Amino acid sequence: MRRSSRKPHRSLPTLGCLAVSLIAALALWQPLQAQEATPANSPANAVVSAPADAQALSGEAAGQVTGVRVSSTPDRARLIVDLSRTTEFAIATLADPERIAIDVRMGGVNVPDLPEVAGEGLVRGFEISQLDVDRVRTLLSLSGPAQVQQAYVLDAVADQPARLVVDIIPDTPAAFATRAAAHLAASQAVLAAETGPEPVLALGEPSTEPGAAVPVAVPSSDVRPLVIIDPGHGGIDNGATAPSGVHEKAIVLGYAKQLRDLLVDSGRFDVALTREDDIYLRLEERVAIARQNKADLFISLHADSFQQPEIRGASVYTRDERATDVLDRVLAESENKRDIIAGFAMPEMTPQVVDILVDLMRREMRRQSYVAAQAIVHQLEPSVTLRRFPVRQADFFVLQAPDVPSVLVELGFLSNADDIQNLLTDGWRDRVVDALARGIAHYFDELETGADATVASQQR
Numbered sequence: 001m002r003r004s005s006r007k008p009h010r011s012l013p014t015l016g017c018l019a020v021s022l023i024a025a026l027a028l029w030q031p032l033q034a035q036e037a038t039p040a041n042s043p044a045n046a047v048v049s050a051p052a053d054a055q056a057l058s059g060e061a062a063g064q065v066t067g068v069r070v071s072s073t074p075d076r077a078r079l080i081v082d083l084s085r086t087t088e089f090a091i092a093t094l095a096d097p098e099r100i101a102i103d104v105r106m107g108g109v110n111v112p113d114l115p116e117v118a119g120e121g122l123v124r125g126f127e128i129s130q131l132d133v134d135r136v137r138t139l140l141s142l143s144g145p146a147q148v149q150q151a152y153v154l155d156a157v158a159d160q161p162a163r164l165v166v167d168i169i170p171d172t173p174a175a176f177a178t179r180a181a182a183h184l185a186a187s188q189a190v191l192a193a194e195t196g197p198e199p200v201l202a203l204g205e206p207s208t209e210p211g212a213a214v215p216v217a218v219p220s221s222d223v224r225p226l227v228i229i230d231p232g233h234g235g236i237d238n239g240a241t242a243p244s245g246v247h248e249k250a251i252v253l254g255y256a257k258q259l260r261d262l263l264v265d266s267g268r269f270d271v272a273l274t275r276e277d278d279i280y281l282r283l284e285e286r287v288a289i290a291r292q293n294k295a296d297l298f299i300s301l302h303a304d305s306f307q308q309p310e311i312r313g314a315s316v317y318t319r320d321e322r323a324t325d326v327l328d329r330v331l332a333e334s335e336n337k338r339d340i341i342a343g344f345a346m347p348e349m350t351p352q353v354v355d356i357l358v359d360l361m362r363r364e365m366r367r368q369s370y371v372a373a374q375a376i377v378h379q380l381e382p383s384v385t386l387r388r389f390p391v392r393q394a395d396f397f398v399l400q401a402p403d404v405p406s407v408l409v410e411l412g413f414l415s416n417a418d419d420i421q422n423l424l425t426d427g428w429r430d431r432v433v434d435a436l437a438r439g440i441a442h443y444f445d446e447l448e449t450g451a452d453a454t455v456a457s458q459q460r
Contacts, residue, residue: 063087063106065136066161068114068128072121074170077146079126080382081138081164086153089164092187095180098142102151102166106136122146122168140168145176150438154383157427159418165382225296225444226270227263228289230398231256232302235280240305242414249278251423252301255411255433259301262437269440283397290404297372297440298406300398303423305415312416313387314432316376317408318369319400320393368405371446376407376439383435384428385418409436 067082079102087105094101109130117123125141149167156162171179231253233239239248256273263269272293274286290298370391377390387410399406411432412419422428 064108064110065104065106065128066110068111068126068138069118070123070126070140071118072123073119074121076149077122077140077168078378078382079123079138079140079164079166079168081166083153083162083164086155086162087164089151089153091148091151091166092183093147093176093180094183095177098145098176100140100142100146100148100166100168102138102140102164103131104136104138104164105134106130107134109136122170145171145173147171147176147179154431155427157431158422158425160384160431163382224268224270226272226293227297227299227440228272228274228293228295229256229260230274230286230290230298230300232300232398234275234278237280240303240414242305242420244420246414246420246424248303248305248414251303251414252411253278255429256301258429258433259436262433263440266437266441268444286398287401290406291401295404297443298398298401298404299372299376299436299440300396300406300408301411302408303411303414303419305413307415309415309417311387312413312419313385313390314380314412315387315390315392315410316373316380317392317394317396317399317410318366318373319396319406362402365402365405368447369399369407372405372440372443373407375443375446376409376436379435379439379442380432383431384422385412 064084065081066084067080069080071078081102081104083104083106089105090103092101093099109128111128114126114128117125122143123140123146124143126138128136128138130136146168147170149169151164151166154160154163154165231249233247233249233252235249237249239252241247253275257276260271260273263271272289274289275281286300287298289295373391377386380386380390394408396408399408412423414420414423
């Protein structure tokens with residue numbers, strides 16, 4: 001096993017408010033104060049009509065917002081805006097009342113009926129309006145102070161449209177008020193400057209690169225979490241095979257290498273692969289690599305198959321001796337029967353002490369594994385097709401390390417035509433790998449801040 005660690009070139013998101021340099025004032029296209037008023041009779045979720053001239057000039061060529069949805073809990077909220085093409089966006093904080101406004105360069109809104117906010121929490125309601133011939137705003141009404149955790153645009157790939165994803169977390173009243181005042185002052189300054197039809201942004205350019213998120217500050221300490229990525233199968237073990245003849249072992253190795261490079265380039269992690277070539281490793285060898293190197297997270301990548309070709313989508317597994325359903329048991333048994341299950345050597349202790357220590361260790365690893373799975377699924381959700389109930393449990397052998405948080409990611413099914421096409425597409429791989437990297441980064445952020453307490457309690 002070779003551990004990879006080098007200087008950062010690409011960035012991953014981190015928890016906390018977006019860096020000011022990447023949050024543009026809404027003066028990108030029009031001053032904030034000129035658009036704060038909304039119709040008095042607008043419902044919590046409403047499509048506000050554009051002016052007549054804007055409607056006449058807008059169209060597919062200018063781009064369309066084709067869908068908007070918001071999910072909300074007391075701890076976090078997510079806005080997903082489906083787009084007919086990738087575009088620029090800008091975000092600002094508004095006070096009295098507390099709101100967050102998100103603008104995109106789009107020529108129209110093609111959303112007949114907005115859904116209600118899914119869940120109750122940070123976001124009470126939202127509306128969408130076309131403010132100009134090339135600007136559409138989504139306005140989130142907040143239940144309290146909140147901040148943008150991360151925001152990024154995804155390219156359209158296969159059956160997934162281009163999307164703007166905005167994640168929101170709670171904030172302090174003081175920080176919210178300071179940020180709202182700064183954004184308002186910035187837009188007023190731009191208005192006063194009267195620099196022309198394309199004013200200079202007071203707070204920096206918005207993110208335009210698909211998948212771009214907040215740069216992470218490289219930790220000053222040399223101690224970095226070790227993430228071990230396990231590309232499933234290899235060598236004489238091909239894993240699942242698609243009708244075209246492509247093997248699971250080759251697909252997941254490509255995903256694993258790209259994920260390793262992205263994590264290493266962030267400067268936040270040391271990363272190693274259980275295999276870097278087409279070699280065979282027994283299941284216990286994979287687990288031993290994670291344990292012997294004291295990995296902080298073990299993530300195994302797979303792309304399986306099933307006898308029902310309509311089954312598709314990604315999912316993330318944690319270990320449980322009781323499989324979630326029949327498919328989970330079949331998948332776990334097909335992986336585990338490849339090797340003879342070997343027990344772990346234990347120190348010389350009384351049986352009672354051993355039982356207590358093992359139980360405590362497994363409880364903590366189960367908790368951390370669940371938090372990791374939740375964080376990864378939360379980042380995969382806007383990017384790829386997921387299975388129903390995407391956080392699942394099964395008795396996969398590679399998840400049996402009692403002292404390493406471990407998850408197994410099923411990227412999709414080689415028995416499903418749509419999944420096969422996606423898994424072999426470069427753009428799709430970029431989407432998946434970016435989402436996995438964001439999920440891993442957020443998992444470690446949650447461990448550091450203790451933000452996983454609520455999530456972990458939900459599994460008990």
